Amino acid sequence: MAGISRRQVLFGGGALMGAGLVPGVNLISSAFGEEMPRPAYMIRAGTNENPWGPSRLAIQAINRSLHLSNQYGGDRRRLLGLVAGINDVSSDHVALGTGSGEILKTAALIATLNRGSIVCADPTYHDLIRYAERAGAEIIRVPVDDGLRTDLNAMRRAIRADTRCVYLVNPNNPIPSIIEKNALREFVLEVSQDRMVFIDEAYFEFVEDPDYATMMDLVRDGHQNIIVARTASKIHGLAGLRIGFGFAHPDLITEINNRKTGNINVLGLDAAYASYQDEEFQKFTLRKNKESLAIVEGMHKELGHRYVKSKANFTFFETGRDVREVNAAFRKEGIIVGRPFPPMLDWLRVSMAKPDEIRYFVQTYKKLYA
Numbered sequence: 260m261a262g263i264s265r266r267q268v269l270f271g272g273g274a275l276m277g278a279g280l281v282p283g284v285n286l287i288s289s290a291f292g293e294e295m296p297r298p299a300y301m302i303r304a305g306t307n308e309n310p311w312g313p314s315r316l317a318i319q320a321i322n323r324s325l326h327l328s329n330q331y332g333g334d335r336r337r338l339l340g341l342v343a344g345i346n347d348v349s350s351d352h353v354a355l356g357t358g359s360g361e362i363l364k365t366a367a368l369i370a371t372l373n374r375g376s377i378v379c380a381d382p383t384y385h386d387l388i389r390y391a392e393r394a395g396a397e398i399i400r401v402p403v404d405d406g407l408r409t410d411l412n413a414m415r416r417a418i419r420a421d422t423r424c425v426y427l428v429n430p431n432n433p434i435p436s437i438i439e440k441n442a443l444r445e446f447v448l449e450v451s452q453d454r455m456v457f458i459d460e461a462y463f464e465f466v467e468d469p470d471y472a473t474m475m476d477l478v479r480d481g482h483q484n485i486i487v488a489r490t491a492s493k494i495h496g497l498a499g500l501r502i503g504f505g506f507a508h509p510d511l512i513t514e515i516n517n518r519k520t521g522n523i524n525v526l527g528l529d530a531a532y533a534s535y536q537d538e539e540f541q542k543f544t545l546r547k548n549k550e551s552l553a554i555v556e557g558m559h560k561e562l563g564h565r566y567v568k569s570k571a572n573f574t575f576f577e578t579g580r581d582v583r584e585v586n587a588a589f590r591k592e593g594i595i596v597g598r599p600f601p602p603m604l605d606w607l608r609v610s611m612a613k614p615d616e617i618r619y620f621v622q623t624y625k626k627l628y629a
C-alpha cells in the first residue's frame with residue numbers, strides 16, 4: 260500500500276481495481292453537464308454492497324493474515340469480544356456466522372424442526388423464509404401497510420399457536436422503511452413470550468432517524484426468545500468474506516451454535532476485527548451513502564415516482580414496468596440493478612453505488628424511461 264493515500268484507496272478501490280482499471284481513473288460526472296460515458300466496468304447496484312469497502316485497515320489486516328490461510332478457523336474469541344463489547348453484552352450472548360445469513364438460516368431450521376409456522380412481512384428479505392419454506396415450514400406472509408411499512412398489528416393477528424418464529428427486518432429490505440421503535444418494542448416483548456422473535460438489523464448502521472431503535476437492549480436485559488442479527492457485509496464492506504452475528508440469550512446462542520454448519524475463515528475474522536474499529540471508514544461510508552441517496556431521491560421527486568424515503572443503503576421505487584425488463588435494459592447500459600421482489604414486480608431496488616455511478620444511473624433511467 261506504500262505510496263497510495265487513504266483517499267486514493269477509497270476513491271479508486273473496489274470495483275475499479277477489480278475491473279483492472281488504474282486507481283484514480285473513475286467515472287467522473289461532467290462539469291459541463293455533458294452526457295456521462297458508459298463506464299468500462301459493470302456498476303454494481305443490485306445487492307446492497309458497500310461500493311467503498313473493505314476499509315484500508317481491513318485490507319491491511321487481510322494482507323497480514325494471508326499466510327495463515329493454511330489454518331482452520333482463526334481467532335474467533337478476539338472478534339466476539341470486540342463486537343460483544345461494542346454492543347455492551349458478554350461474549351456468550353453472541354454467535355458468529357458465515358454472514359448473518361447463516362444465523363438467519365439456523366433460526367429458520369430451529370423453527371422448522373419445532374414443526375412451526377413463521378410469520379413475516381411481505382415483501383421482506385428472503386434468506387430465512389426461503390430456507391424454512393424449503394425445509395417444510397409454513398410461511399405466513401403479512402402484506403406491508405399502505406405506507407409500505409411493516410404492519411405489526413396485522414402480524415399480531417396472523418400469529419397462530421404453532422408460530423415458532425416472527426421474522427422482522429428493520430430497516431426492511433427491499434423496502435427501506437423502519438418500524439417505529441415504541442410500537443416495535445411493545446410487539447417484541449409481547450410476542451416473544453411464546454415464540455422466537457428475530458430482528459434482522461443488517462442495515463442498522465445506516466439509520467439516522469429518532470423513531471428508530473435497535474432491540475439489542477432487550478437481549479442485554481436477559482429476554483429469552485429474542486435474536487438480533489447484524490452483519491459485516493454492509494457498512495463494513497466485507498460481504499465476500501462472510502462474517503455476521505446473532506445476539507441472544509446464552510441458551511439460545513448455544514442452540515444456534517449447535518445447529519450452525521458454516522466455517523469462519525481467518526481472513527474474514529481479522530478483516531472484521533480491524534473494520535469494527537475503523538470508525539472513520541464507517542462515517543465516510545455513511546456520508547457517501549447519503550450523497551448517493553440525495554441524487555437518486557432527487558430524481559424520484561423530479562419524475563414524480565412513488566418511493567419510500569430510504570433509511571438504508573438502497574432505494575425502492577415504482578417504475579410501473581416489469582422489473583425483469585428494467586433489469587435487462589440496465590445491464591445493457593452497464594448497470595446491475597435489483598432483482599424482482601414479489602409481489603411488487605413493477606418496483607425497482609437500486610443499491611447505493613458511488614455518487615458518480617448513481618448519477619450515471621439517473622442519466623440512464625431518464626434516457627430509457629423519462
Ligand SMILES: Cc1ncc(COP(=O)(O)O)c(C=O)c1O
Pocket residue numbers: 306307357358359360361384386428431432459461462489490491492498501502503
Ligand atoms: C436484511 C438482510 N439480512 C441479511 C442479509 C445477509 O447478509 P450477510 O449474510 O451477508 O450477512 C442481507 C443481505 O443482503 C439483508 O439484506
